[in-house]
Amino acid sequence: MEIQDDRKSTCRAPTPIFSYTGGRPDRNSESVQNHREKILHQITNHPIFIHNLQAGFHMSELLAVATITILAVISPGPDFAMVTRNSYAFGARTGLISALGIGCGVQVHVMYTVFGIAIIIFSSPTLFTIMKLSGAGYLIFMGYQSFRNRAPVALGETPRHAPSGWEAFRMGFFTNALNPKTMLFVVATYTQVVRTDAPMMLNFAYGLFMSVAHIIWFGIVAFFFSSPRMRCRLLAHQSMVDKVIGLALMLLGVSLLFTHHPMEGGN
Template sequence: MIIEFLPELTTVAVIAIFMAISPGADFVMIMRNSIFYDRRTGLFSALGVSFAIWLHVAYSIAGLALIISSSVLLFSLIKYCGAAYLIYMGYKSFKANTNLDLGHSRGNISALSAFKIGFITNALNPKTTVFFLSIFTQVVEPGTPLLIQLLFGAIISLAHLLWFSGVALFLTQPRLLLAFKRSKNIIEKMVGVVLVAFGIKIAVQAN
């Protein structure tokens, strides 16, 4: 059965890779948590992003993707919630205490909190919602078995986990952290501005 759907699985895998590596709110948030907290925080945030993918898979399989795609109000609600969250996190980054070391736990974020940040960022990301609306309304057909749909979700989730875990591991190398530390005030402000900019961009974009 899997061989029969190999072209669709390959298509989803390629799209998922490009989706994961394309710059966006998820990337900025993983970068933020990795260099301003520690590697562990970045990895748990990456895990949160990959788990959030299954939320999108769940509503797509349940048929809610069609409802979301046809409801301007519902999609707008997701969009504005996501925008507000990014603006809030950006403001927190911009106003953060810059006297603390980069790459070391600030003592005020747990593994669960890091996971939640990654999860919420992806769950409320309209880009991800649009991606799943496209996949599950065009690639997935009414006769596509549930197992294949779950495989689509697993491929997308794994692509995000591997990419963002790699980002967290790369950014927390000692040499890079030392370089970041020299410009930590500027970097933290820039991250805050970028997150706020992403939030504003999402809020003003047409549905």
């Protein structure tokens, strides 16, 4: 007695990714070419293919943004000098709050870039010059304060002239918010790396990554220079270290004056 296998009636062949119903092509070259073009069209327009292609673009874009951001963050600049001075002179708390201010300052450039306001600044040399002069003046002012500082700091004691939490945050915030080089870094990343049709949420995610990268890096800097051993070494030569950092901040401020507007074609 034969037993019928009901599974034959329920098993189905897997749905192909693409199907071509045009029949077998002729052997002449034109028909073969048309046959290949139709198959290629079906493959490239299939949802799975499009999804994988978009995922690859997003991954390469993310890696590019991450690489550029990390290289920009770890390169020495006025934010590094400011966090170093606040950390060894006033402790880890002041340095960490300054690092938080630096990260939030980056968001200023991210916001007006994402919303397209950067076009106004790029098209107006006057606005760019105002921003450049404000950033340079602020760095020169902070550098001058550090250079002329004569108030000694003893390890384990809170200096009377230590900045409050708001003052430490404000120093970090304005150091980056008024820095035209930070603006150029953010704008260049969005215009040269990020796709113009990228979703708004993805643009904000990139901006959040930039801020978090700044906070993490300068948080590490703050912990390093506020460690008891490092503070002991630096405070032993406080007058000289303050003058070196103050001079570096003033020189960085002066260097901002030579930052060219993008429309001028300068470096």
